[in-house]
Amino acid sequence: MAQEMTMWGDDIIAARNDGYSLSWLEQLSERQDRSDIDVESLPELSDNLTGRLHGAIPRPGLPQVGAYAFRTKQEVWGYNLRKLFEEAVSRQWSSATDVPWHTLEALPDDIERAECQLATFFTEVEFVAADVPGRFISSMSPDYDETRQFLLTQVMDESRHMDVFRKRALANGGGLMRRVDTTTGVVGGRTDDARDFIEMSSRLHILGEGGVLTLFRLGELMAYNDAEKTIYRRAAQDEARHVAFGILHLKYLGEACPERREEVHTYLDEAEVRQATGAGGENPAGSNALTSEALAVLLGGGKDKVDEGYNILMAIRKRQAKEYFQRLKSCGFDDRIHNGRVNPALLAAVKDS
Template sequence: MGEWRVPATVLAQLSSDYRPTNPRIESLYQRAKQAQWNAATDVDWTLQVPFGAPLPDDSRYAMASFEASPLARRGRPAWDSFRWELQSWMVSQFLHGEQAALVVAARLVEVVPDVESKFYAASQAMDEARHVEAFSRYLREKVPQMYPVTASLGALLDDVLADSRWDVTALGMQIIVEALAMAAFRLADTTFHDDLIKHIARLVARDEARHVSFGVLSLERVYREMTTTERADREEMVLDAASLMRRRFLLEDIWERLDVGMDDGVRYAANNPLMVKYRQAIFAKVVTALDNIGLLTPRVREGLEQLGLLDFGARRV
């Protein structure tokens, strides 16, 4: 996999006022301490993962998706292989994203201005370390071959980690990457195929909900007080990130591993109704978070709609 280095310069900020000033973040920190779990002992690692085994029949919607896919001419076993590879790819991307989130949480301890936010960010760093531990162990012990970070996710993480402005780092990670992950984890029971990863996903999803809440609580006041020019810069960042994340779900890495023609695979992933609905479903959490911090502006809404990331209900929010 190799090393991955991102040059960055940040200003460490310490506070001389140790009195809590944001009771909602203080409450979030207290809940975070109580909700800690142990990846080594709270997960049953003896559960077997029959990677590559035949899978039960999908819903009729999923089977219609298979029949429209470039895999249809290879028969049902190819669809099962795709579903297992999709799971492996998704967990691999979760792992890479969680390592970046670990770095971001540690950085937020340095740069957020108030002491209770530093406390919470420190608890999130522990969460992220646990997530990296769990996902990496699953991939190392239960999956034949993990995937490297996909190019579009890598580009977004580079941008998030390289930016010296703490709110941009928090926006990219806490509001976009974490909200997408939380939504995907909550769909784990219908998208994953073994009990072990489903259990891990449920544990992680509870942590991710707090992380997104921290992002909202940290940024909502900051963005209310920004100038028009500053807000426009953040809108641009959101749209660039959304474009990269949409590209991520065109599944280029999987088509390559399965020896499917790239043009055929990408066209299918971009246009198949089931895959479009999945992208819209997980982006719905991002839309809600953006709305909560005041960044779901007409410009952002229009950009997300042009990318096909807003469903009918989201357009009416």
């Protein structure tokens, strides 16, 4: 044993002579508790191009590995993102184990086809909702890691939604149906084209996902078994977080960078037209014939009760508009309602409700 200790002692001496030491441990005694990084310490402009996470001790001489396009706090930050992220992590679920697929039973052909058409649409639109935010994650400075982490949970959520709606389309003998036709060519075309993070979030989180959230919350109106009810209930809790992110992000932006408010209003102008007309295909309750007819069949209880289903669908459209107006108020952009800038069709829907 003594010989072994002597051998290790010689190694330590040799290592120290070569420049090795444990001096880096002294840094720990010089620092306060960093278990919760102070948001106020986040830089307004990040010069971190090395991939170093916020709060980590920098090392000199590292290469600049990240050509981050979004390096300002006002572009990507939002209030309470850490809490939103922690909720997302704690509420993950599985389409394989958390959906009671055994409750599926044979449905009339018109009901099953309508359900499969709607499931096909949701599979497509949730692909956009995962794909688009995912493209921005690696473009953000790692100083704003809470935003990056939350968006990663959104990609996980939306991927799970794609999976569960595809499974529903296939599970009861129907299968995937027709792709939705839109005047822009594909579902979410304008959102997919967004090159700025604020543009993307304004269109996707505030309007696109907001309209889908209303439908998920009312999913029991068009569900015919516990499996479908569970799918809508679980998806709604995920979608609510994504919408909350958009609200918290826009609220911070409007207060921290008021000169960009008009830019956001411009994005909302265009998105409201698509929401009101169904031109972009993001809103299945819009005027797109394929999805609105499928919804009317499901809501009415069959193709012979489609008129009753359309009456319910009109009420859903009004609720979508009301909930959108509430989101505008929550993020501080409801001035567009008071100054008459909001889309007249949405305003009329709220007044008629």
